[in-house]
Amino acid sequence: MVQLFVMRHAPTTYNREKKFMGSTIDASIDKKSVNHLMDLRKKIQDEYSVDLCLVSPLKRAKETAELLFNCPIFENPLLIERSIGDWAGWSVEEVKKCSHESIDENGHYRYMLTPPNGESFESVVSRVLQFLEEVVSNYQAKNIVIVTHGGIAQLIDKVINFDPLDSVLSNTKEHMRIRQYMIGEELLDKIKTYYK
Numbered sequence: 001m002v003q004l005f006v007m008r009h010a011p012t013t014y015n016r017e018k019k020f021m022g023s024t025i026d027a028s029i030d031k032k033s034v035n036h037l038m039d040l041r042k043k044i045q046d047e048y049s050v051d052l053c054l055v056s057p058l059k060r061a062k063e064t065a066e067l068l069f070n071c072p073i074f075e076n077p078l079l080i081e082r083s084i085g086d087w088a089g090w091s092v093e094e095v096k097k098c099s100h101e102s103i104d105e106n107g108h109y110r111y112m113l114t115p116p117n118g119e120s121f122e123s124v125v126s127r128v129l130q131f132l133e134e135v136v137s138n139y140q141a142k143n144i145v146i147v148t149h150g151g152i153a154q155l156i157d158k159v160i161n162f163d164p165l166d167s168v169l170s171n172t173k174e175h176m177r178i179r180q181y182m183i184g185e186e187l188l189d190k191i192k193t194y195y196k
Contacts, residue, residue: 022084
C-alpha cells in the first residue's frame, strides 16, 4: 500500500485574478502565498510523516512543495496542469463571453470540455491513471505528497473514490487542501477496470 497526500499548489497572481494558466503559463506563487506557506510549514511537517514529494514540473507546484516539506522532491510530468490551449491567460469572464457553455453558474470551467487547441479530457484522465500505476509500482509502503493542480487533484480524488468524472471543475478554491488516500494493487486493478 502507498499513502498519498494530494494537494493543489499555493495560489499565484493568475489564480487570484481568476485567469487560466494551463500548462503553458509557468507562474510562480505570489508573495501572499509564500508568507502563508512559511507560517504553515512547521504545522504541516509535524502533522505529516512524508518520505518524498512528487510534483508537477511547473513552478507553482515545485515552490509549494519546497516551502512546505523537508524531503526529496521529484518532478513528474504526468502531474502537469492540463493545456488550456487558446484560453491561457484569459479570465473566466473572457472565456464565458466566447464559450458560455464552458463556464458553470459558479464561474468554474467545465473540465470535461476540451478547450480550443487544448488537451482533451480523455488525455488528462489517461495521465492520472498512468500516474497512479507508477506510484503503486514504484513506491510501496511509502508516504508520498503529491503537489499538483486543481483539475489533476480532483481527478485523483474522483478516480480513487469511483466518483463520476463529470463533476470535475477547474478554478476551484481548494489551494493547499491536503487529501489523504491509501492505494495498492487491488484498488488500482479495480480503478483500471472501472475507468476503461
